[in-house]
Amino acid sequence: MNAYTKHELVTGTFVVIAAAIFTLFAFNILDLDLRLGSDVEPARFTAEFTDVGSLTVGDKVVFGGTEVGKVTAIQIKLVELGEDQAAALNLRGSQPPARAGQRAQVIEVGFEVDDPSLRLDPATASVFISRTGLLGRDTLALDPGRLTEDAQPIVELLAGDPMAYSISGQERLGFDGLLARAGPILSAAQSTLDNFNDRVLTDDNTDSIRAILTQVKSATARAEEFLTAAEETSVALRELTGDVQTRIDQGWPRTREAIESIAELAANLEAQVQRISDEAVEVLDVAEAMVNENRPELAEATRRLRRTLFEAELLARKVRSNPSILVFGDDDPLLDAELSDEAWLLRSGRAQPYLQRDERP
């Protein structure tokens, strides 16, 4: 047996202490549980996704930002697609298009929940894949579903049950999904803007449009008055015609007088029709003139809106391809060239600036 000197013992002790400190530090960095055994028996669940992104075994399960468990398994599974799963696959451009009920491979994620205070309703609870930050890892976010007052903590409820309960997995939309959903909307908006170029109101022409509407409304009211009057006149005419017919049949002596009354009513009616017609034409002329006059402003509003939609789409695509621009900014200019200065320099009688020097050593 070797005899250790005091010096060796002291050195060895320091080494052991240092190793222990580094071990603690490593566990802390890796966010590992130092307890050798937990007295909480976790509740086990599974959920299906068509895409789990960068989720891996060991990733956190979080509820409201708090860790409540971890992912324990990720495996491929052959299932009959649900409607949401088929829709998610189609959003990502599945060819041929996926249909609900069709057999296909999905990803089954197994996870455990070990938070003793968490209550959830397995029937309505769901999980979805969320990213903790732009550059962070994916986590499994838990929505505990509807709760009742007397709901027991889930760990208590399912303690010791070796079977895993199935929970609904909500598909992540992602930028592709967003664009796929936004695409038809943008197209529809663009089409609408193209077709109804002259129906967009701006602050500048609101008054003009309001004036047109007021005139149209006024003309409509007058037209209603006219129709009422025409109807009354028509009734009167019918009554009178019947009366006249009767009187003629009876040999009434004032037939001519009655016929003159009818002629007068007819002339009156014609005059009213003419007046309404003239007013309608006038209103239409005014409306036409105003629309033509304001069309440039309307078209400009349309163009700017379209430009905004384009820039929004461009930004979405940029963020999708490089999310770090949200953190570090985007100094990439739009794909529009700047004004040329050469023409001004050339034609103003000035000399051109010097170009770069050769910096080769």
Added chain:
Amino acid sequence: MKRNAPAMTASAVLLGAALAWPVGGCGRKEGVAPIRSHFNRGVKQFDDRQWDAAAASYRRAIADEPDDRRARFNLSVTLELAARDATDAAQAAALRDQALAELMELLERHPDDERALLNVAAMTAEREGPEAGEAYYQTALQAHPRSAEARAAYANFLLRQDRADDAAAQAELALASDAGSFAGTVALGDAKLRQGDLDAAAKAYAKALATAPDQPVVLRTMAQLEFERGRPAEAQVHVRRALLIDPEDPGLHRLAGQIAEQQGQTEQAVYHRWQARDLEPDPERAEQDRQTLARLYERLAATD
């Protein structure tokens, strides 16, 4: 230890070589050399139209080398362009004063600097009148009688004074000094156009285009010329090329609109007029574009 010395030495040499390769630029390809000097950085920023940054870089270059005439000249041009883009009139005037002061400083050190003389001439003509400016051009030409650039700049000055014949003569002299001078060729085309000799102008612009096929200045002028010669299809080809290079030039859009309108492409005309109106900084011209647009829309409505 000694036995391993040759192997260690060899390893050290190999490691050093591996480290020195990228640092020393042994594998550097042409055209991707990093910018090391303030001057070159200023040129890059100037090309990106970052006037403030470019001016700062040129100032640093001058601080390093007060006699750096290139940096001082470029600083002056940068300040002038910044003044042109400035929205505040007082700030623009201050920037122009600084630009002139830089040139004067340059001329104090190098009294016959060609570019400085030319730009001082142009600025003086704008500030004090054409006669004062012309004196500087004459000085520049006396100092550099065989300079095509100086002749071309003088020709452009003469064109601005509506002296087309004199301008044509100066442009011819410029081309006599340097037959391939782009500025001289364009000046000759401009002068011939002003004289009404459209064929000669077209010939000059074609030559300029052959020298520099992607110059929007020439493409636009060529388009204008073909349009005036009653050849809208040819004009449209040139204006489209010019717009690909410089899509934010209101003048180009205005010309494209005119050409499209003459060809009965009213919708195209409307599009270009819109662009022109949107890009045009001058409110009076923008109002003219608006009126033209209203007329075009009436025509569109009539054809619907």
